[in-house]
Amino acid sequence: MTVASRPVDLLRQAWRIGQMALTALWAYKLRSFFVVLGVALGIASLTVIVAAVDGAERKAMEIVKWFGPDAAFVLGGDIQSRAVGKRTLTLSYKDAQKLRESLPGAYLVVPMRGKGNVTVRYRGKSRQVPVIVGATAGYAEVWNWPLAEGRDFTEEDVQKGAKVGLIGDLVAEDLFASESPVGRTIFVDQVPVQIVGRLSYRGVTGGGGSSSVDDRIILPITTLTQRFNLNRKYFRALRVKFYAPENMEAHVANLRSLLRHLHNLQPGEPDDFSILTADEILKFLSMFKGGLMLFLGITALVAIIVGGFVLANLFYLSVTERRSEIGLKKSVGAPDWAILMQVLTESVFLSLAGALLGVILGLSLGQLMAQLGVLEILISWKVFIFSTLAATFMGLVFGLRPARTAAGMPPIEALKGEH
Amino acid sequence: MVDQRLAELEGITKTYKQADREIEVLKGISLSIDSGEFIALQGPSGSGKSTLMHILGLLDRPSKGRYLLRQQDVSALSDNALSAIRNRTVGFIFQTFYLIPYVSAVENVMLPGLYSRTAARELRHRAEQILDQVGLGDRMHFRPNQLSGGQQQRVAMARALVNDPRLLLADEPTGQLDSQTSGEIMRLITQIHEQGLTVVLVTHDDEIAGYARRRIRLSDGCISPS
Numbered sequence: 001m002t003v004a005s006r007p008v009d010l011l012r013q014a015w016r017i018g019q020m021a022l023t024a025l026w027a028y029k030l031r032s033f034f035v036v037l038g039v040a041l042g043i044a045s046l047t048v049i050v051a052a053v054d055g056a057e058r059k060a061m062e063i064v065k066w067f068g069p070d071a072a073f074v075l076g077g078d079i080q081s082r083a084v085g086k087r088t089l090t091l092s093y094k095d096a097q098k099l100r101e102s103l104p105g106a107y108l109v110v111p112m113r114g115k116g117n118v119t120v121r122y123r124g125k126s127r128q129v130p131v132i133v134g135a136t137a138g139y140a141e142v143w144n145w146p147l148a149e150g151r152d153f154t155e156e157d158v159q160k161g162a163k164v165g166l167i168g169d170l171v172a173e174d175l176f177a178s179e180s181p182v183g184r185t186i187f188v189d190q191v192p193v194q195i196v197g198r199l200s201y202r203g204v205t206g207g208g209g210s211s212s213v214d215d216r217i218i219l220p221i222t223t224l225t226q227r228f229n230l231n232r233k234y235f236r237a238l239r240v241k242f243y244a245p246e247n248m249e250a251h252v253a254n255l256r257s258l259l260r261h262l263h264n265l266q267p268g269e270p271d272d273f274s275i276l277t278a279d280e281i282l283k284f285l286s287m288f289k290g291g292l293m294l295f296l297g298i299t300a301l302v303a304i305i306v307g308g309f310v311l312a313n314l315f316y317l318s319v320t321e322r323r324s325e326i327g328l329k330k331s332v333g334a335p336d337w338a339i340l341m342q343v344l345t346e347s348v349f350l351s352l353a354g355a356l357l358g359v360i361l362g363l364s365l366g367q368l369m370a371q372l373g374v375l376e377i378l379i380s381w382k383v384f385i386f387s388t389l390a391a392t393f394m395g396l397v398f399g400l401r402p403a404r405t406a407a408g409m410p411p412i413e414a415l416k417g418e419h
Numbered sequence: 420m421v422d423q424r425l426a427e428l429e430g431i432t433k434t435y436k437q438a439d440r441e442i443e444v445l446k447g448i449s450l451s452i453d454s455g456e457f458i459a460l461q462g463p464s465g466s467g468k469s470t471l472m473h474i475l476g477l478l479d480r481p482s483k484g485r486y487l488l489r490q491q492d493v494s495a496l497s498d499n500a501l502s503a504i505r506n507r508t509v510g511f512i513f514q515t516f517y518l519i520p521y522v523s524a525v526e527n528v529m530l531p532g533l534y535s536r537t538a539a540r541e542l543r544h545r546a547e548q549i550l551d552q553v554g555l556g557d558r559m560h561f562r563p564n565q566l567s568g569g570q571q572q573r574v575a576m577a578r579a580l581v582n583d584p585r586l587l588l589a590d591e592p593t594g595q596l597d598s599q600t601s602g603e604i605m606r607l608i609t610q611i612h613e614q615g616l617t618v619v620l621v622t623h624d625d626e627i628a629g630y631a632r633r634r635i636r637l638s639d640g641c642i643s644p645s
Contacts, residue, residue: 009536012536016533016534017596020533023521023522024521026521027520027521027522028521098483124518135591260523325517325519328517328528328530329519329534330478330502330516331478331505332474332505332506332511332530332534332578332582333501333502333503333504333505333506333507333510333534333535333582334502334506334534335498335502335534336480336498337499338534388555393504409590411478411479412473412478412479415513415517
């Protein structure tokens with residue numbers, strides 16, 4: 001008949017061991033504090049990784065949602081073999097025209113090209129805009145990007161190369177504050193442009209870049225190429241919207257074979273364009289997320305192992321210092337498992353305290369990194385669940401050896417250990 | 420008394436391995452202890468008296484021989500079973516008290532009860548009662564370092580008694596105390612014995628051994644005829 005042969009005895013014994021553990025931890029405050037700190041650093045890095053991976057996930061979903069499941073984006077040149085700036089211009093207006101006429105399932109084809117870093121001015125206020133986009137009628141619709149006010153371009157605007165433009169929310173905010181920009185004329189470099197529509201706020205940053213999509217001006221593509229002296233035969237990219245997004249695979253296959261035909265590509269020749277769909281982007285983003293997870297995961301693992309060794313060593317020190325206490329408890333009838341449980345309880349309590357501190361530390365660090373634009377983070381219950389599990393694991397795994405050492409001490413030697 | 424014979428040892432030996440040779444500390448001890456006895460185990464250091472006390476208190480196992488404690492053969496019991504018996508049957512007092520430094524006197528006294536089935540309230544009540552009995556009713560919430568040596572040994576005695584044991588084992592209980600305090604502690608032990616508790620006192624001091632009713636002398640691992 002041992003002390004804890006019935007469940008109710010076991011429960012009472014667990015409660016008493018818990019109380020003894022807390023008393024001991026409080027008695028050795030400084031050592032407890034260092035254990036908490038060691039664990040906290042490990043958990044903090046785990047917190048950052050969970051928040052960052054969730055953040056990356058949310059980012060990916062946002063980008064994909066923004067891109068739209070019913071759309072394809074065609075880039076001139078082959079992105080797999082050329083860097084962004086070196087993509088060749090291969091998409092022509094003739095291509096756009098032919099796609100509009102004969103691509104099955106497509107209802108909107110909008111060619112686009114961009115020009116970087118242009119100065120816009122309005123009444124003495126001047127501002128650098130990272131990108132001016134040239135597009136045809138239907139820009140807002142093709143990007144699922146409703147206008148907050150005003151109108152989109154008309155076919156006529158595009159044909160005539162009218163000096164009209166759409167303004168991104170951020171630019172409008174800066175130049176016009178609370179005033180309506182519609183009907184006003186701003187200067188884009190030296191070209192006066194009348195604003196006809198204002199795009200609603202979107203709030204997504206581009207794929208990895210730090211500039212906001214709301215920081216842009218849209219002009220008719222003809223106006224852009226004529227007034228800013230760009231190549232008039234080719235454009236950079238093409239956005240296509242389809243009916244029936246469930247048939248995207250077939251749509252993309254049609255688009256590809258039509259473009260290959262228009263470009264006179266022989267079987268075996270590589271494409272001179274690239275087609276992006278939501279699926280492709282998702283694939284790329286999950287690759288990115290995987291890389292992030294690996295990098296941060298290894299960092300967190302190292303931090304947790306270091307924290308665990310701090311814990312293990314301080315507990316070795318503790319059970320060595322408290323040899324006579326352990327010996328005494330055994331002499332008054334504490335069974336080995338009660339000693340084991342007390343040391344384990346102490347280490348789990350401390351690592352849970354470390355988890356709490358670590359989550360606070362990690363979230364602050366994550367916020368800081370998010371503020372500095374280094375990482376996108378998302379705080380969820382996952383953070384708390386993972387940290388609690390990881391801390392319990394640390395306490396049990398790294399506390400086990402010291403606990404077994406304590407439980408295995410022969411009572412007489414442990415008692416004599418003091419002197 | 421019903422169980423007149425409290426402990427019975429037959430041919431107990433204990434050998435330790437040190438480096439590559441074996442040291443025989445006890446060389447076949449046979450001894451019986453009746454309930455209500457007050458025994459002094461005497462002998463020079465190295466005679467094996469502490470080892471014998473550890474075996475009596477189930478802190479150590481004999482290498483050979485049979486040990487019956489309250490008619491139960493304890494030689495073959497598991498560590499857990501021994502802990503449980505130790506908890507209910509044996510109380511220890513040591514030369515260096517071994518109080519837990521960071522809890523109060525009454526909490527030190529309660530310690531053995533924490534590993535028993537005694538309910539918390541009852542345990543505290545009993546601990547306070549015993550502390551009162553050993554003359555520390557006004558010092559219950561003092562920490563060990565706020566108590567004198569004699570007072571610390573009284574706390575240790577109260578702790579040894581809290582689970583109402585059958586056997587009190589005292590290992591040089593006055594070794595760290597001056598002669599006046601030693602006398603007080605020994606009178607207290609005598610008092611407890613007179614209330615019916617069996618006491619085994621380990622000492623090398625003849626004067627201290629004088630408090631006991633029966634003396635057993637050990638030398639070189641054997642009981643010497645007296």
